[in-house]
Amino acid sequence: MAKQTYELTYIINAVINDDQIRGLVNRVHKFIDENGGDILEVDEWGSRRLSFPINKKRNGHYVNLYFEAEGDLIVRLERALTLEDDILRYLTLKLDAKMLRAWEESKKEGKRRLEAERLEVERLEEERLKRARKAEEEVEDDEDDEDEDLED
16 A cells, blocks of 8 residues: 555643643654654644533644655554644645645745745844944044043
8 A cells, every 4th residue: 555645733732731741742753763764844733722511621733744655554543633632633634746846835935934034034133233343443442532532
C-alpha cells in the first residue's frame, strides 16, 4: 500500500502542565513513527480559547502536524487519540493534490515572510547603529568646542 499525506489537528486539555502536554505530543509522534509513518511538519499553535466548551473545558492546546503514512495507520491512530483522555478533539485529513499544492505554497510563503522579517530587522539595526554613531560624533564635537572655549 502506498503512503499518503495526511494533516492531523488535535486539541489537548490545556489544564495539564507543559511537561504533560509535551509528553502527549511526543507519544503521538512516537505512535506515528512506530507504525510506519513519517512526520513532515509539526506546528504547535499553543493554548487558545475554544469557540465552545468541550467536556466543560474552555481552553485547549492546539497541535497541527503533517505526516505520510499508509491508510491503515489512520484507523489505529484515531482509536488511540479517542482513548487518550487529555485529547479533547482531533481531525485527520487526507491531502489530495490540490491541498498538497496549497500546503507547499504556504510553506514557501512562510519562508518568504521570515526572510522579509529578517531583512527588516537587519535594516532597523543598521539605522540604529548609524544614529548611535552620529550621536557619538555630536558628543565628541561638543567636547571639542568646549575645549576650544576653555583655551580662549
